[in-house]
Structure formats: C-alpha cells, structure tokens
Amino acid sequence: MAADILRVENLSKSFSGRMVIEDLSFSVAEGELSAIIGPNGAGKTTLFNLITGYHVPDSGKIIFNGQNIAGLQPFKTVRLGLARAFQRTNIFPKMTVLENVVSACITRQERNLNFRTPYKKLTQIHQRAYEILDSVGLTDMAQRLSGTLAHGNQKLLDIALALALEPRLLLLDEPTAGMSPDERWQTVALVKDLWERLKVTMVFIEHDMDIVFGISQKIRVLCYGNLLAEGTPKEISNNLKVIEVYLGEKPMMDEAC
Amino acid sequence: MLNKKPTPEIKIHQPETKTRHRVASALLIVMCFILPFVLAHMGRTGVYWIWVTTEIIIMSLFAMSLNLILGFGGMVSFGHAAFFGVGAYTVALLMKKAGAPLFLALTAAPLMAGLAAVIIGWFCVRLTGLYFSILTLAFGQLLYMVAFQWYTFTGGDDGLHGVPRPDFLNPTNFYLFCLVIFLICVWLMRMLVNSSFGLTIRTIRENMDRAKFIGINVRFYQWLNFIIAGAFAGLAGGLFAQLNRFAQTEFLHWSRSAEPILACLVGGMYSLMGPTVGSAFLMCLRIILQQAHKGLVEYWAIILGLILLVMVLFAPGGLIGLVQKIIKKKND
Numbered sequence: 001m002a003a004d005i006l007r008v009e010n011l012s013k014s015f016s017g018r019m020v021i022e023d024l025s026f027s028v029a030e031g032e033l034s035a036i037i038g039p040n041g042a043g044k045t046t047l048f049n050l051i052t053g054y055h056v057p058d059s060g061k062i063i064f065n066g067q068n069i070a071g072l073q074p075f076k077t078v079r080l081g082l083a084r085a086f087q088r089t090n091i092f093p094k095m096t097v098l099e100n101v102v103s104a105c106i107t108r109q110e111r112n113l114n115f116r117t118p119y120k121k122l123t124q125i126h127q128r129a130y131e132i133l134d135s136v137g138l139t140d141m142a143q144r145l146s147g148t149l150a151h152g153n154q155k156l157l158d159i160a161l162a163l164a165l166e167p168r169l170l171l172l173d174e175p176t177a178g179m180s181p182d183e184r185w186q187t188v189a190l191v192k193d194l195w196e197r198l199k200v201t202m203v204f205i206e207h208d209m210d211i212v213f214g215i216s217q218k219i220r221v222l223c224y225g226n227l228l229a230e231g232t233p234k235e236i237s238n239n240l241k242v243i244e245v246y247l248g249e250k251p252m253m254d255e256a257c
Numbered sequence: 258m259l260n261k262k263p264t265p266e267i268k269i270h271q272p273e274t275k276t277r278h279r280v281a282s283a284l285l286i287v288m289c290f291i292l293p294f295v296l297a298h299m300g301r302t303g304v305y306w307i308w309v310t311t312e313i314i315i316m317s318l319f320a321m322s323l324n325l326i327l328g329f330g331g332m333v334s335f336g337h338a339a340f341f342g343v344g345a346y347t348v349a350l351l352m353k354k355a356g357a358p359l360f361l362a363l364t365a366a367p368l369m370a371g372l373a374a375v376i377i378g379w380f381c382v383r384l385t386g387l388y389f390s391i392l393t394l395a396f397g398q399l400l401y402m403v404a405f406q407w408y409t410f411t412g413g414d415d416g417l418h419g420v421p422r423p424d425f426l427n428p429t430n431f432y433l434f435c436l437v438i439f440l441i442c443v444w445l446m447r448m449l450v451n452s453s454f455g456l457t458i459r460t461i462r463e464n465m466d467r468a469k470f471i472g473i474n475v476r477f478y479q480w481l482n483f484i485i486a487g488a489f490a491g492l493a494g495g496l497f498a499q500l501n502r503f504a505q506t507e508f509l510h511w512s513r514s515a516e517p518i519l520a521c522l523v524g525g526m527y528s529l530m531g532p533t534v535g536s537a538f539l540m541c542l543r544i545i546l547q548q549a550h551k552g553l554v555e556y557w558a559i560i561l562g563l564i565l566l567v568m569v570l571f572a573p574g575g576l577i578g579l580v581q582k583i584i585k586k587k588n589d
Contacts, residue, residue, distance in 0.1 A: 052470065078472035090470075092463035103460040104471040106453045112478065114453040122453070161471055 004063075005030040005169055005201050006051070011060035011070075013043075013050055013225075020046045022225040024060070028169070033195050033202045035212045038222035039246055044205045045087060047222070048171050052084050053077045065168065083167035087174045087205070089154040093147025097138055097157055100146050101129040104164035129164070135197075136160045136190060152183040156190070163194070172204035176211065184208065188215060209247070213237065221246060289436055293429040307428045308500075309544060313537050314435045315496045318442055320517035320524070320532030322489030327518065328526030329450055330482045331462030333390045335514050336397025339377065340370040340487035342509030344494030346404065349417040349504035359423050363438075363495050370491020371484050373400070378483035382476045385465065394511055401509040416505025420498055435496055442489060447529055449485070458482050519561070523568055525575025534576050539564075 007027040013020050020043045028034060036044050049055045051062055056071040063069075069077050092100050105125045106112055119125075133139045136156045141149060146157055155175060162170055175191055176184040192215050195202050206212050212219060213233045221228040221242050228246075229239045236242055292310065296303035319341055326332040344366035351357040351365055377396045384392055404411040411417065426434060449455055461468045461475050468475050498504040507513065517532065524535020539561070546553040546560070553560075572579045 054470075074469040075472050075474045078470060084470055086467075086470075090464065090467045092460055092467065094463055095459065099456065103456050106456065107472045111453050112457040112473065115449055116452055118448075118451040119453045119456045120451070161467075165472060 003030055004028060005065060006203075007061075007063040008047075008051070009061040009063065011047075011050060011062065012058045013046060013055060014058060020225050021050065021057070024222075024225060024227055026220060026227055026230060028201060028203060030168075030201055031199060032218060033192070033216055034204075034218040034220065035216040036203060036205050036220050036222055037207070037209070037212055037246070038228070041224075042222040043225040044222055045173055046225075048084060048173055048205070051077075051171065052082060078165055078167075081166075081168035082171070083162035083165040083169075084171040085155075085158040085162045085173060085175060087177055089151065089158055091146050091154055091157050091161065093145070095146060096143055097133065097146045097149065098126075098129055098142040100157060101132050101160055101164050102126060104161045105129050105132075108165050132160050132164050135163065135194065152179045152187070155179065155187070159191070159194075163198075167200060169201045169203070172202065174205050174207065176206065176208065184211065191215070286440065290433070293432045297429050304428055307432050309540070311428070311432045311435050311500055312497075313540050314432070314439045315493050315500060316516065316520070316540065317533035317536040318439050318496070319490055319493035320520035320536045321443070321446060321529070322486045322493060323517040324521050324526060324529075324532045325446065325449070325458075325486040325489070326479075326482055327521050328528075328531070329455065329462065330458050330479065330486075332479060332483070333518075334381075334393040334483075334486075335390050335511060335518075336377070336393035336395070337486070337490055337517060338509055338511065338513035339393075339397040339400045340374055340490035341494035341497070341513060342400060342404065342504075342506075343370045343373045344491030345498035345504040345508045346411060346417070346494075347491070348495040348498040349420045350410075352420050352499075353417055356421075359426075359499070363492065363499075366495030367488040367492040370494065371488035373491075374484040374487025378480045378487070382479040382483060394514075397509065397511055397514055401506055401511070404506045404509055411506070414506060416503050416507075418503040420502045420504070422499060422502060426499075431500065435500075438492070438496065442492065443529070443533075446489070450529055454478070454481075519565065521575075522565060523575055525577035527574060528577045531575050531577045538576060 004027040009025050011021055011024045024047070036047070038044055046055065050057050050070075051064075053069065053072045053074045053076065061068050061070055064077070064080060064082060067080065069080065069082075092103070095103070102119060102122075102125055105128050106119065106122070109125065111122070111125075130139060130142070133142055136159055138153060138156055138160060141153065146154065149157065155177070159172065159175060162172075172191065176187050179187060188211050191202070191204070194200070204216075213236075216233060218231065219233055219236045220230045221236065221239075223245055229236055229242045231239070237247070293307050296307050296310075299306075319337075322340075323334065323337045326334055347366045347369040348362040351362040352359065357365075377393070381389055381392045381396070405413055407413065422431075457473060457478050460471075461473060461478060465475055494508060497508070517536075520535035520539060521532045522535065523539060524533065525531030542560075543554075543557060546557070568575060574581070
C-alpha cells in the first residue's frame with residue numbers, strides 16, 4: 001500500500017458553538033481516487049476549507065506530505081501541492097479563459113514579480129496554459145471572457161485552474177454540480193482520465209451516488225462532522241449504518257441516469 | 258471532446274489597428290511637445306494655458322498612479338493625496354530648507370512617498386472593501402493633521418512658500434520637463450500593467466478569494482502595488498509643489514484624494530490612459546465654464562455631479578470605454 005499523502009488527526013471545528021467537524025480522523029493514500037459523501041450539512045465543504053487553510057481548525061492536525069498544515073494560509077497550502085476546485089464556480093470572470101490559466105501558471109512558477117516582460121510574451125507559460133486547456137477541452141474558448149462561458153465550461157475552467165498548479169492532491173468540491181446529466185458523465189470521464197494520466201491524488205465531494213460508486217476506489221461517509229464509514233464502494237453499499245443514515249436503499253450500481 | 262493539438266490563436270488586436278494606434282499615439286505625443294511653443298506666441302492667455310496644461314500633466318500622473326490600485330487593483334483608496342502631499346512637502350522642504358537641487362528633490366519625492374506607502378499600506382491591505390477605503394482615509398487625514406499642527410517643520414496652515422526654481426525652468430521648459438517625466442512614467446506603468454505582476458494584480462481584483470487558492474499571496478501583492486502607486490503619486494506631488502512653488506496642507510486633504518478618483522471614473526478605470534483623459538476633460542471643462550461665465554463655477558459641484566451620474570449610469574467604462582464602444586459599433 002502506498003504511503004499516506006494526507007492524514008487528518010482528531011480534527012475539530014465549530015462555528016458559533018455548533019460543532020461542524022468533530023474529532024475527525026482519516027488518511028488518504030497517495031494516488032488514490034476517493035469520494036466523500038454525506039447528507040447536507042455533514043461538514044464536507046468545511047472539511048475542504050480546513051484542509052486548504054480557508055478556516056483554521058479549533059484543534060487537531062492535518063498532515064500533508066509529512067508536514068502539519070493545519071491553519072496554514074491557502075496560498076501556502078497551494079504552494080505545498082494542494083489544489084482545489086469549488087462547488088460554486090470560482091473563476092476570474094472578466095479575464096479571458098487563457099488569462100485565467102496563464103495567471104495560475106505564472107503563480108505556479110513564481111514569476112509574479114516579473115515587472116518587465118509582457119505576460120502575453122511568456123511563450124513557455126502560454127504553451128503550458130494551452131496544454132492544460134486542452135486537457136479539459138477548453139482550447140477553442142481560450143480567447144473568450146470566462147464569465148461568458150456556459151456553466152459546465154466554467155466548472156471545467158475551475159478544474160483547469162487547479163490543474164495549472166500541478167498539485168499532488170486535488171480536492172474537487174462537487175465537480176458536476178449544476179450540470180445536465182450528459183455533461184455530468186462527460187465531466188466524470190474527464191476527471192477519471194485526468195486522474196489516470198496525471199497520477200494525482202484526488203478527493204471529491206459528490207451527491208450523485210451513481211458517479212460516486214462508479215468511479216471511486218474508496219468512499220468516506222461523513223455525518224454530523226464524524227466519519228460514519230470508510231471503505232470500497234462495495235463495503236459502503238453493504239454497510240448497514242450508511243444505508244440507514246444516508247443511502248436509504250442499496251444504490252443501483254448498474255443503472256446510470 | 259478533446260482536440261489534441263494546441264491551437265494558439267491570439268487575435269485581440271488586428272495588426273492594422275495596432276499600427277494605427279501607434280501612429281495616432283506618436284502624433285499625439287508630437288503635438289504635446291509642440292503645444293507650448295505655439296502657446297508661447299499667444300501672449301498672456303498662452304502663458305496661462307501653458308500653466309494649465311502643465312497642471313493637467315501632473316494631475317494626470319497623479320490620477321494614473323491612483324488607477325494602479327483603483328482600476329487595476331480594485332482597491333478604492335480615499336487617501337491617495339497623502340502620498341501626493343508627502344511628495345510635495347519633500348520637494349518643498351528639501352529645496353527651500355536644505356537647498357537641495359531639483360533633481361535630488363524630485364528623486365526623493367517618490368522615495369519618501371513610497372516609504373509612507375510602505376507603512377500605511379502595511380496596515381491597509383489587512384482590510385478589504387469599505388474598511389480598506391476608510392482606513393486609507395483615516396491615514397490621509399492623519400498626515401493632513403500632522404502637517405497642519407507641526408508648524409515649525411511644515412509651516413502649518415501657511416504651508417511652505419517660495420520654493421526655489423532653477424533658472425532654466427521657464428514655463429515652457431517646465432512644461433516639457435513635466436511632459437518627459439510623465440511619458441517615462443506612462444511607459445513604466447504600461448510595462449507594469451502588461452507584466453506578470455500586472456496580471457497578478459488584475460487576478461486579485463477579479464476574485465480575491467480564488468486568487469489565494471491559486472497560490473497568490475494576495476496581501477503582499479496588494480501591498481507592493483500600493484507602494485508603487487504611492488511612489489508615482491509622490492512624484493506627481495513633487496512636480497506640483499514645483500509648479501506652484503509652494504506646498505500646503507490642502508495637498509494632503511481628502512478632497513485632494515477625490516480628484517483622481519473622479520478623473521478615473523470619468524476617463525475610464527479599465528484602461529491605462531483613462532485617468533489622463535478624465536483629468537484633462539474635467540480640468541478643461543472647469544476652466545472653460547469659468548471663462549464663459551464667472552457664476553458657473555458656483556455650480557461646478559452640480560455640473561460635476563451630473564457628469565458623474567451620466568458616466569456611472571451610461572458609460573461605466575468612462576470616456577475611453579465610450580469611444581471604444583462607438584468605434585466597435587462602426588466597424589460592425
């Protein structure tokens with residue numbers, strides 16, 4: 001078994017007295033494609049916010065790649081190799097699609113302090129940006145203002161921004177939220193393809209059980225800030241606790257929507 | 258879905274438009290250089306207009322410096338006059354009290370203003386939005402009060418009068434001197450805005466939270482941008498002290514901070530030269546109204562208010578944005 005790239009130990013976080021994450025511990029193996037599921041308000045997004053440093057945990061450790069990153073600011077966690085895409089599209093709407101990715105590439109290569117060379121003339125960075133756009137299928141839209149893209153494509157751009165950071169661990173918060181069924185499966189196929197090609201560790205939050213059980217190697221079920229269960233899709237679908245609390249009935253794994 | 262070959266196609270500017278753009282800019286610059294010589298032959302009105310155009314150049318520089326943080330950085334500062342004033346007082350103090358030469362004083366002005374921005378900016382970038390704006394205002398007024406109270410050093414309410422001017426700087430030469438400095442600054446700012454740093458600043462403006470999540474140290478770059486803007490404002494202030502041959506507390510006052518904001522709004526915040534167009538437009542309009550009828554100046558605030566109202570409602574891109582829109586429509 002591969003080494004753990006992320007280890008969460010006894011993590012707790014409360015907002016105005018309400019425990020959102022309570023004494024949570026789990027670890028993610030390097031190279032894994034895993035999902036986090038759970039009912040609304042289970043603390044899934046908060047968990048991502050804690051890992052990436054958007055929130056500071058009340059207690060507990062977040063060990064990423066051997067280093068405790070709990071409470072480290074987002075831009076620092078990014079530099080250590082942690083990237084994330086958002087549930088609600090989070091891009092730079094008045095910049096072109098290309099500029100969005102170029103900006104991320106410039107930051108990845110720490111060339112923000114170049115005051116002289118026009119960024120449009122950084123050929124190597126533009127090549128890299130086009131590679132990334134190509135990998136999510138947005139090359140044709142490179143020159144469009146990103147705010148004018150259709151919702152599904154904005155979500156893809158959000159993922160592209162994360163990819164530009166060449167992360168070791170990629171956190172995807174509902175990558176298919178708000179998409180049509182067709183787009184969903186295309187995006188899922190893309191995510192899986194990226195995972196296979198880039199050999200990056202991925203953790204995603206998803207509500208669509210067909211997707212979750214279709215592609216993840218491991219599933220973690222979160223409930224009221226606690227880890228309810230952890231295991232392979234098969235183990236989870238047979239876990240009585242999970243069925244009772246969340247799934248309601250066994251998911252039909254063969255029936256796509 | 259995936260097409261494998263990257264197809265870089267960059268066609269934002271057609272090469273023709275670019276050449277036309279360059280020729281037009283070159284012509285405009287040449288005209289700016291010829292202008293004072295024409296005006297010098299027009300008697301007293303001419304000399305007056307040389308003075309006015311010099312002031313326009315300096316105020317344009319001031320407005321452009323603000324636009325680095327306002328338009329490109331998305332940070333609304335109500336205290337930019339602080340750096341303008343620091344620059345002005347630096348020149349006035351160095352030249353009047355220490356007898357320093359003009360070039361030394363004008364080098365010190367942006368440095369001192371930059372230093373002030375280092376300190377003020379360090380606090381201000383910790384806040385965002387309205388809180389940032391209010392804190393800049395507070396710091397600006399703080400400096401104003403210091404200049405007001407510290408009579409022995411700043412001359413208090415009287416200001417510092419009689420700043421010496423080198424003999425070779427007659428009105429025409431001073432105009433040309435300011436124009437050259439202005440053009441160098443425009444060149445520098447243009448480089449800055451188009452650089453990786455410029456893109457980083459725009460990225461922060463567009464979505465501060467997301468910028469953090471692509472690894473940008475938001476506060477640091479905002480701070481740096483604030484310092485650069487402050488330094489340029491200091492240079493403008495230094496030139497302004499030399500133009501008027503005095504520095505006074507009014508240079509630091511918050512009403513002075515409003516002028517470049519208005520110029521940016523009217524001219525266009527999202528283009529490099531917008532603030533220059535705005536400054537020139539507002540200052541010329543004011544003088545023309547003043548000369549048309551003395552009473553009109555009393556209504557200046559109302560006229561200004563109406564202009565702003567129209568601009569904000571119908572031309573959020575300012576005059577430059579308006580012209581661009583018209584040209585685009587024509588081409589279509």
